[in-house]
Amino acid sequence: MWSKIWKNRVEFYPYASIYLFWFLGSFVSSLRVQNRPGIVALGLITIPSILLITIATIKTYRKLPGELRHSGVCDADDVG
Amino acid sequence: MSHAYNVSASVDFDRKFSIIAFGLLIAVIIFSTYLHHFQPHILNVPSNTNVASWKMTPIEHTWIYDRMNAAELEKVKTQGIPGTDFFTMLVYLGLSLFGTYLCFSHAKKHYSYRMAALFLIGSFIFTGLQETLMILSGRFWMGGGQIDPNVWGSYWFPQGLLWFFETPVWVCLCWFIIAYSCVWVAKQVFPALPLWSRALIGGLTAMVIDLWEDPVLTSPEHMKWIWAKGDHIGILGIPHGNFLGWFFLIFWFVILWEKYLPLCEKRRGAGKGTLAFVGLILISNIIVLAILIIEGHIMIRVFPQGLHIPPLSWDW
Numbered sequence: 001m002w003s004k005i006w007k008n009r010v011e012f013y014p015y016a017s018i019y020l021f022w023f024l025g026s027f028v029s030s031l032r033v034q035n036r037p038g039i040v041a042l043g044l045i046t047i048p049s050i051l052l053i054t055i056a057t058i059k060t061y062r063k064l065p066g067e068l069r070h071s072g073v074c075d076a077d078d079v080g
Numbered sequence: 081m082s083h084a085y086n087v088s089a090s091v092d093f094d095r096k097f098s099i100i101a102f103g104l105l106i107a108v109i110i111f112s113t114y115l116h117h118f119q120p121h122i123l124n125v126p127s128n129t130n131v132a133s134w135k136m137t138p139i140e141h142t143w144i145y146d147r148m149n150a151a152e153l154e155k156v157k158t159q160g161i162p163g164t165d166f167f168t169m170l171v172y173l174g175l176s177l178f179g180t181y182l183c184f185s186h187a188k189k190h191y192s193y194r195m196a197a198l199f200l201i202g203s204f205i206f207t208g209l210q211e212t213l214m215i216l217s218g219r220f221w222m223g224g225g226q227i228d229p230n231v232w233g234s235y236w237f238p239q240g241l242l243w244f245f246e247t248p249v250w251v252c253l254c255w256f257i258i259a260y261s262c263v264w265v266a267k268q269v270f271p272a273l274p275l276w277s278r279a280l281i282g283g284l285t286a287m288v289i290d291l292w293e294d295p296v297l298t299s300p301e302h303m304k305w306i307w308a309k310g311d312h313i314g315i316l317g318i319p320h321g322n323f324l325g326w327f328f329l330i331f332w333f334v335i336l337w338e339k340y341l342p343l344c345e346k347r348r349g350a351g352k353g354t355l356a357f358v359g360l361i362l363i364s365n366i367i368v369l370a371i372l373i374i375e376g377h378i379m380i381r382v383f384p385q386g387l388h389i390p391p392l393s394w395d396w
Binding site for chain 2: 010011013014015016018020021022024025026029030032033034035036039040042043045046048049053055056059060066
């Protein structure tokens with residue numbers, strides 16, 4: 001799985017960058033906020049967006065060519 | 081996975097376009113950076129170290145003031161805005177450049193070099209100019225008391241190493257990253273939807289992310305941007321116009337890039353089509369500003385006493 005992702009890593013760049021943006025800009029930064037109780041829990045509000053990004057990531061992964069194709073052996077899809 | 085609306089242009093044109101477009105952008109960034117750091121009096125840039133010197137928007141007139149306790153206020157008054165040291169600002173720039181590299185590489189693979197470059201440059205100019213228009217209109221025009229300061233007082237970014245007019249370069253690059261990623265996500269999840277629907281979902285995806293990010297990054301610990309009081313409607317302690325802006329900028333830019341750029345190039349050729357695309361961006365900046373001002377005036381009439389979600393008594 002990881003080698004498949006690594007070989008096609010460019011496909012995941014937009015997801016990586018938006019996850020990174022969310023993780024550093026919101027999650028990690030929220031841990032530093034002192035005088036506002038609930039600021040970390042407020043992150044739950046972003047669930048719809050994170051869900052969409054995760055679905056897109058999974059769909060992209062599923063669309064990737066199979067491992068066998070890289071070794072020169074045809075998939076069943078390739079026939080005909 | 082190339083797309084039918086790829087812009088076909090010669091390598092020679094791509095090279096000329098890159099030299100001119102990126103050259104102009106770099107020239108504006110150098111000039112703006114010089115103006116911001118070395119001639120701050122020209123654009124009345126608020127001081128990062130001496131908060132007491134804020135004349136146009138005293139700290140008592142900012143949204144952050146209501147969120148600070150006495151110790152935090154004293155700290156800002158004595159030590160200035162946090163995160164304005166060279167190293168921290170270099171980290172913001174570095175991270176945003178890294179994200180830009182990732183999205184640009186992806187766009188280049190799936191569209192073309194020039195479509196990727198036009199997304200980067202177009203979103204950079206569109207959002208950077210829009211932020212600058214809002215910052216300066218607030219600073220000199222509305223917050224400056226020339227017309228109704230209740231639409232929005234003003235806001236500004238205190239932390240930036242390089243600047244595009246009055247918007248830090250790292251902010252412009254983050255706009256590119258967010259816009260490109262969210263619209264790509266919408267395209268993957270809902271591939272059958274027409275462009276307008278995908279742009280809508282992309283804009284909403286970005287706006288929902290900002291519902292958490294803005295309250296966090298405008299807290300006293302971060303102060304990535306500072307809001308002057310003005311907007312009557314607050315959502316999670318942030319002026320509502322901010323969230324409208326997030327949605328609208330991404331929604332509209334994607335329409336311009338995916339629908340009107342290929343249309344302009346088809347009708348006018350590569351060179352003139354690109355110029356027409358930039359012209360559309362500039363016109364859109366003015367229209368977005370006008371829409372936000374009109375919407376602000378309408379909301380003042382609809383909610384003359386103001387509206388805060390959640391209520392102010394919740395300390396948000």
